[in-house]
Structures are given as structure tokens and as C-alpha cells.
Amino acid sequence: MISSIAGEHSANMEILSTSTLLLIVCLIFLILSITHARKHQSKGRLPPGPTPLPIIGNILQLNGKDLFKSLNKLSEKYGPVYTIHMGMEKVVILCSCDAVKEALIDKADDFSARGRMPLLERISSGGHGVVSSNGERWKQLRRFSLMTLRNFRMGKKSIEERIQEEAYFLTEEFRKTNCQSVNPNFYFAKAVSNVICSVVFGSRFEYGDKRFLQLLALLHESLRSFSSILGQMYNVFPKVVEKIPGPHQKSFKAVHDIHKFIEERVKMHKETLNPGSPRDFIDCFLLKMEQEKDVLQTEFHMQGIVHTTFDLFSAGTESVSTTLRYGLLILLKHADVEERIHKEIDHVIGRNRAPCMEDRSRMPYMDAVIHEIQRFIDLAPLGVPHKVTCDVHFRDFIIPKDTTVYTMLGSVLRDPKQFKYPNEFKPEHFLDENGKFRMNDGYMPFSSGKRICLGVGLAKMELFLFFTTILQNFTLKSLVDPQDLDLKPKMSGFGKVPPSYELCFLPR
Template structure:
């Protein structure tokens, strides 16, 4: 075959770009795709964004193209929702249509579509419904779960006391508490804070969240079929996932040998019982692959998000000692030193409640949200979104809305207080997302954050190791998670 002449080649390139432009602009029935920057072949719009700070780049593009716009990250079309109205209209107003899970190749390849967080359709519906039911039966949102968290908080206080007011990175000590809560739900098992296997699990979880938020993971998600076979941090990620799965499989095997279906003790027992009931159903979603993947989901989300929130709360309080002092005063007034904090105290502790909310707003832990997808061709406002298109509902654009939160870039508990000092709720407070894909463990996480943090501050004063001006609360990397610097502090026991 003769080679194309240069003029013919140029005409072909122009025709291709025109095709892409028309395809992006026109939908069906006269509707248009959302506007957006013109993409280049293969790489799309990645030259117009910073992969190491994608949420900020997406917010800046919204200033030009509006609250609903489209772009291509690599070869894949993305719809971005920016601002409270757009996010709420989609995730609540059209919850079913926007209830799919968007592409997240590094997790899709790790779990192969099993579990809750990254699954679709009937698998997701069945496993989510079952898991919510079992979590409620095991006490989530009830006094029994609160008692368990309070007990774990005392283990946490004991571990912090053993640091003897010496400088310490709090990451792994803090992680032990929420990880033990998840372990008790899954396996009815409690680990000592010095247990090597337990600490190894926490290290794997922590490292994987760092990897999945890295620049390398962003590249993997753009071209997984190519990068998957190259050396890089993603290979460590997959190895860590398998080690976590092995940890879970070992305990599942133990449960299979001791299961009493009439007396299930934990989530694993309940799942194994359901597996036995549906063993003759070839379409059942209750199988060992889903059990292990759900365990992975619960350990990952239930440990790292609470740990990061607590760790960053301590960092923020080191930067704002006047806030810590006011929280101490409120704890002493409402709770005192002779009993442990409880959830009913929160109504009488508006400033502390405001601090907890402001920490979650300010740290903006998952800025881009987990990717959603439309499950069918969808009309949204005046636009057309094709079935299967990935959607980014930017949580950062809601949590940092300047109309709702005065000077959102600044940490200020007054964002959640009215003029009388009473706690003020806000519809813009959605760190756990909203709609059908909102975090199923939100109630548990909020209870843990409040009880663990207030118990720490009831018992300790925080002392920085360096001058507070040297501490930075700015993200080092803004990927899947907002990753902040590591730091050390001293936990000084408060005299009773």
C-alpha cells in the first residue's frame, strides 16, 4: 500500500478532530453534551490539568465552562459536576441515573469488580443492602456500638499514655482504634496495639492509600492496559492488596470451621450463613470472592478515613492552640474527668461539634469523590450524558463554597456556629458524599471521630515538637486523598 501524501494525511487529521468535536457536542434528540475544552487525540485534556492536583485543576476549568462540563482524561470522557446545586441535583435529584460506579482501573483490577465500593448493578445493590442490615444488627448507630467505641477509646488513651509525653508520629497508634472496630465487626476479634500482624495490616492499608493518591496511580488510571505491565508503585499496590486479602482469608477459614448458623457472632458469620442458604443459586452474589472484597472495603474505608481525620484534627489543633483550649473547657464543663464522653454529650458541646465538622470540611479528605457513572442515557439540565460515562461530583467544590463558608481556605469553627454560639447545620457538609453511593459507614465513622477525639482531648494536652509556624496543613499531594505531611507531637497527660 502506498504511503499517504502529506496533504492527505493533514486532511485526515483535520477530519478526525472535527469528528471528535462534533461527537462531543451533539447528543441525541437535539441535546448537547456539556461544554468543555477541546481534547487532543489519545491524551485528551491532560495537558490542561495537573494530575498531582486534579481537584484544583477541575475547579479552575469550572470557572470557564460552568458547573457541568466535559473533558477527556486520556481517551476517556468525563463529566464534572461543580458546586452544591449541580452535585445535589445529580446525586439526589437523579440518584438512580447517577448511581453507577465510574472507572477506577487500579481498584477495578485489584478487586475484579467484587465487593461493594467498586461493584455495579445487582451485585452492588444486594451486597450494600445486606451489609447495612448486618451493621445495624451488630449495633451501628445504637448504644451497643457506642459502648464498644468508648471501650476502644480507653485502649487508645492507654497507648498514648505509654508514649510518656515523648515526641511520636501518631499515625499508627490512631489507626489501631478504628481498625480494631472494623476487626470486631468482621471477625469479633480485638488486637493488641503492639501485635505485629495487626500493625502490618495497618501499614499495608496506609501505604496503599498513599499509592492510590500518587501521580503514578493517576497515570495508571488513564492507561491501565499499558502501564499495568510496567514496573512501578502499582505493582506494590497489588502486592499489598493480596497480603490484605490473605489476612482476611485466614480468618474466614477459621470462621468456616467454627460457624454456628443459628448463632452468628459477626459479619463474617452472617455472610457465611447466607452463602450456605444460597449455595444452590448459580446467580447468588454471596460467595467467598465477595466476602473477601467486602472485608477489604470495610478495612480500607473504615480504617484510613477515620485515622486520617483524627491525625489531621491533631495537626490542626497544634496550629490553633486557642481552639484546643476552648474544646478542653467545654469537655471539662460538660463531661468532666470522671466519666468517658458519650454521643449524648454532643448536643451540649456546640463548639466541639463545630470543631469536628470544620476539621472534616477543611481537610477535604476525598476532594474529587469516588467516580460515579450514569447507568443509562441521561438528560441532565439542558445536556445529554451517554450511558456509562464517568462522572466526577467534586466534593471539594461544595465543602469549599465561599457563599456558604466565609473564607473557606481558612480553618474556622465559626463556619458551623450561629451568632448565639449554637451549632449550625449546613447542607454543604457532605464529606461522606450524598445519594445512593454515599458512604454506608457514615454513621459509624462520625461516632468514632467524635468519641475518639473528645476522649483524647479529655485526657491530653497536645504539644508541638516544632514551632507551630513550621507546621503546614496544606496538602502535599491532592489526588484520590488529600495527603498531608507527617508530623510528631507530645501527648501531655492532663491532671485531674
Template structure:
């Protein structure tokens, strides 16, 4: 036997085993006093325990065992999970600046290239968020003018459903079209016809984007982006479609470069282009095509999928609970009647309807975890030290199902938002739009859309399932990044 060869083999095995362990221990030491967490594999961290289909359930179990602040490891990268209302309030609001960063979520980064508002941090994020909020308000967000845009789309939606004369429909595309046209009227200055090829392409891209984000494939890509890129799959076509969408947005912006009244921009793109012209001589300006194109994708995608998915789920729950649907319709008939369309001013006089909309959002738990944050500096919290640049995941689901905060946390029940006298009751634990500095940019728009679309639909139709209510499945189809509700067929029976 060749002794030299045998010793070399032994030495190789020792190095192969010990070197990763030594590197892992060294790295763990660098991270100091991180919060506690489960036992891990030195090479893979907690990946073998990770549920790529429903990661939030894994996080919930960890929080029950280790408390409101937990550390897990994705390979050699630490991730801090924060759960429970008090801990989220103390970190996302009380330490808002420290936790205001956005971590690199590879699939979202692929769509935005690190520009815009969703995937950015620091000065760029602050500048883009400030501009977006100001411009959205200028175009009516939170005001009566946006209500008129939404009502117009609600009328189109109702008329389209009436054409089916009570026969079976699949409402998913119709709801998506209506909601998307609201944001299109702000971003592009006009609505699209439902059959417009460009409109259909953008909607399909958004739909594919969210489905992959919320699939095991998306979760694996976010952990191993370079590796997963080597394998075939739907993500490759998505990346091509995202690039095509970006080119469309850029063409729309370039078409406005030589037009527009600086004192009266007609849409969001024109407002940004005018700002680009104002700052064209500033070398460090954030007003350039890269930020605009990614900002448009942020607004278009977020302003489409979340609200339309919530509306789709709300109709499913009305069919599952026909007694709730009947009570909502009775309240609408008494307050609004049939001679006019619902208005946002009716909300205070429709407490039960408002409670239904809120508990649809709470119980569906559309975004169980917020898009990952990161710490902007070394941050001490609850006796632990979370180093600068650490990924932080706010577990919103832990608040929305907390039995200490809700009457009936584990099921859909409008009583969660009603007091003993049947009046609408606010609850600070309603965190479906996240919390703190990174709260949803379009929250005011989404709230207005949900109320006006839902009340308009229930005013004009009774929705019935194609199976008995007890056989309806209301569980989501994808549950990782977001809990995407099921598509279905139903009957929309005209009431008038």
C-alpha cells in the same frame, strides 16, 4: 527518485493523520449533546492539560469557566464533571438511580476484582450494600454497643500515649491502630494487639494502597493501566500485598464455614457465611467468597484510613490553633469533667467541640472528588444528554469551599458550624461523606468514632508541636484521589 515509494510515504502520513481524526469525530458524534468543555487534542483529549498531582484543582477551574456540568476527555473517553451544591443535589439525589453506577477505576478494580460494594453497580451493588448496612446495624453501628467498642479503643489509645510521659510521639500509627481495631471487632469479632504481625501487615497494605491511589502513579495507572503495568514501580508490590490480604480474608471465612449459630452470628464474616449457606443452591446468588473477600477489603480499608487521617489532621490543627484547643478543653471540662469518659450523648452539650470536628473535616477536604460514578442509562440533565456508561465525577470540593455556603470557606474556622448564639448549626453543604445513593456506607460509624476519639484525647492531653504554631505546615502530602495529611511528631502532655 522512486515515485511509487514517495507516493506511498505521503499516503501513509495522510492516513496516519486523518484516520485518528475521522475516528475521533465519529466517536464525538456518537456521544451527542454532551456538556461543554475545554479544547482538546484529537488523540490525547485533555490529558496534556491534566494535573495528575491535584486534578481537582483543574476541575475547579473548568467549572468556573464552563459552569456546573463540564466534559473533559481522557484520550478518547469522555468524563463529565459535576460541581456545585445545586447541580450535585439534582443529579446525585434527584436523578440518583440514573447516576448510581460505579465506573471502572482500574486501581480500585484491581483490589476488588469487581466484587463487593465499592466498585460494583446494579443488582450486585444493591444487594451487597443492603446486607452490609443491615449487618453493621446489627453489630451496633449507630447504637450504644458500638460506642462501647470505640470507648474501649479510646482507653487503650490514651493509656498508650500516657506511657510517653509527655515526650515526643508520632501519633499516626497509634491513631490508625485504634480506629482499625473498631472495624476489626465488627468484621473479625475481636481486636488485635498492636504488635500482631498480621495486623501490622494489613495496616501497611491499606496505607500503601491509599498513598498510591493519591499519587501521580495512581492517576496514571487509572488512565493507562495496561501501559503502567509494564513499568517497574511500587504498584507491583501493592498488588502482591493485596492478593495476600485477600487470601487472609478468605481463610478467615473458610474457618467459619462449619461453625456458627445461625440465630446469633458473632461477627460480620460469620453473618455473611451463614447467608452463603442459605443461598448455596441459588445459581445466581451474590453470596459467595469473591463478594465476601472484596466486601471485607472495602470495610477494612475505608474504615481505617479516612477516620485515622481525619484524627491525625485534627490534632495538627489543634497545635496550629492552640486557642481552639484550649476552648475545646474548657468545654469538655465543664460538660464531661475528668471523672468519666465522653459519651455520644454529650455531643449536643458540646456545640463548639462538635463544630471543630465538622470544620476539620470540611477544611481538610479529604476526598475532593467522589469515587467516579457512571450513568446507568442515557440521561438528560440541564439540556445535555449524558450517554449510558459515561464516567461522572462529583466534585465535592466545589461545595466545601463555596463562599455562598460558608462563613469562612478558605480556612479552618469552627464558626462555619455555629450560629450567632454559639449553638451548633447543621449545613446541608457538609458533603464530606458524598451524597445520594452512593453516600459513604460507614458514615454513622465514622461520625461516632471521630467524636469519641477526639473528645477523649483532648480530655486527657494537650497537644503541642515541636515548632512554633506559625511554622506548622498543615497542607496534605498527596492530593489526587484523597488529600492525605502529613505525619508528624508532637508532644502529648497529660492534663491529669
């Protein structure tokens, strides 16, 4: 009996001591957490924001189907600069043209780093390439890429001539439809992709090339998945979502397959490389790799060439092709705008020669329409996240070093201080009282500052030449009453996906 009591007492003491130990560990952990939080707070005075829940932060206050709308709504309560918790990470949100310009232009160096975005980190193998990288790696890759795109003319054809050629092939494809209705999605993807393919790979693909079509399908799959709800959740809880089946897993596989394709092209280029006559971006990168083969910390290696080429290929294909198909949908709804464009084209260019970039200065209405299309569709409403490179005094706050910052480009493009009718399609936003083209400070579809889109010049050239060539040759016909056309995107996450539609191309 006594031994039984003694045993029970001993067991109770053991349980008590274990419980006490656990309690002590929990208290120590709590003290360390509070100390860390206070230490972090002492470094900065972050803007106010909604109160977060433990672990999940403010996720329940965000609509996964329209993340921008949720964040913009919060700015109505907390102002143009506020803090939100994406899970356990504190993120500063900038809404309004003034706030974004102050960060990206007035304090360009302070906001020049790439912010934390696990999806980008995952597909860039931890920050390779020019989009996801930071520090010296980013500086070297961006400088090299800009210099190559600006100065390299790839043989006897200029980039403008390559776009003109592709615009001709595209119009011939539309002519083959014989006025029958078509979905323009893959037509634009093939044409636009061929432009960037000629720049990075040295040649275009035939529109029926199976490998080319597979490549475009992979790219479309990956970018569509990244805007899905699970894709957005990956950026908040990557370790959890990584283990969940869903569309994001297919997108990772798609990106991997595109990387494999690029690796194959790099190997082909190595075998046929002529150092005295580089043919394209890959050749130039290979020559730079050879120059720096003995440099220990070089950024010009196999991972660098694959990921930088992927960045150029993906961004150069999707953004322009999406703008083109969204733009035609808008013109279908606004027949008066299309009619006015036709008159300007006939007056400046006529029907017998191909449009060229010199025409743009004499076509203010066409220029204004393209700028307004980009503003209205707001293709990347959240932009790509930035990160501050040091403790930054911003307005009445202090943003600690390495804090992720979302510069809400959509809030700039629809800022009522910049645009009289922010939610309506009005080319007049970019025209003065005399009908001449006028730039607006709120035009920021390519972002701004140090991280402005690498291919902004190429994209602007493509948009003008493709839009003008199409409308020089065709009148657009909707299958439904234009008033019934819905311009709302069918998906709006980190990027917008326009609604599917069909139209007829009627030769002029």
C-alpha cells in the same frame, strides 16, 4: 533488460496496490470513527470543555500532584458543569454545591452507578465488593451490609462500647509516651482499625501484634500509592501503566496480600461458625452464603465476602485515622480552639467518666469542630466517580448513559456560597449566632445520595468519641511554633495525605 523492467514494474504495482489497500482501510476506519462519534454525540449534548489532544485528551492540562486544583481551575472558565477527556474517555465534571446536590440528591437514581475507575476495577477483580460494584450486585451487597451494620450488635458489646474501649486503650498508649514527642500516625491507625476489625473479624488485635502491624503497613502502602501520579495515570491509561514498574505495582501486591489475610479469616470462621450465634460481619455473610447456595446468580460467594470485607476494613481504617491525625495537627495550630474544647468537656463530662454519644447533643462546639475538620481537610476532593444509568437531562445538557461523572466533593466543602471563609479553619461555619450547632448544606465529606459512604454512622461515632476522649485526657503540645505548622497535604490526588508531624501528649 525487458524482464528487469517488467519485474520492477510489477514490484511497483504491488507496492502501489498495498498502499492503496492501506489507504482504503484507513479511510474506512476514519469514516467508522466519525460515524461512531456522531452517533454518540446524537445521543447527548455534553457540556463544553477544553479541546482535547488525540489519544491523551486533556492530560497535559492536569497537575498530577494536585488533580483537584487543576479541575477546579478549569471550572472557572467552563462553568460548574463541563466535560474533560481523560485519555480518550469523556468525563463530566460537576463543581459547586448546587451542581453536586442536583445530581446526587435531586437525580439520585440517575447518578447512582459507579463510574469507570480502572484502579478500583483492578483491586476489586472486575467490580466485586460494595464499593466498585453496579446493578443488582451492588444493590444486594449494599442492602445486606447496611442491615448488618445497623442491626447487628456482636455479642454483649455495642459498637459504641467497642469504640469507648479502644479510645481508652489509645489514651493509655499516649500516656506511656511520658510527654515525649511521637508521630501519631500508627497510633490512630491501630486504634481505628481495631474498631472495624471487631466488627468484621469479631475481635481486636493487640497493638504489638506483628500480623496486625503488617496488615496496616500493607493498607497504608496501597492507599498511598493510589494517590501517586502513576496511580492516577493508571486510571487513564491502564493497559500501558500496568506494564510499567512503580509504586502502583507494590500497591497491587499489598492489596493481594490483604485479600489473602481475609480469606484465611473466612476459613477460620467457617470452621467455628455457630449458625445460632453469629459473632461478626463475616459470620453473617457466611450464613447468607449458605442460604443462597442453590441460587445460580447469587452475589453471596467467596469473591463477594472477600471484597466486601476488604471494602469495609480499608475504608473503616484509613478515612477515620487520617481525619484524627489531620485534626490534631489543626488543633496544634489553633490552640484557642483546643482550649475552648477543654472547657466544654470539663463542663459537660468532667474528668472522671468516659465520653458517650449522648454527650454530643450537649457539646455543640466539639461537634462543630469535628465537622469543620472534615470540611477543611477535604479528604477525598474528587469523591469516587459516578456513572449515569440512563440518558440524563442535566441543566442545559444531555449526558449519555454510562458516562462517568466526577462529583467534586472538594468544591462543595469549599463553596463560598455555603461557607463564609472557605479556605480557613472556622468552627463557626457550623454554629448559629447563639453558639448552637447548625448543619450546613455544604457538609458532604461522605458524599451523598445513593452512594453515600456505607459506614457514615460508624465514622461519625468514632470521630466524636476518639477526639473527645483524647482532649479530655491530654493537652496537645507542638514541637515548633504553631504559626510555623504547615497544614497543606503532602500529596493530593484522589485522596489527600496529611503532612508528617510529631507532638507531645501532656496529661491534664
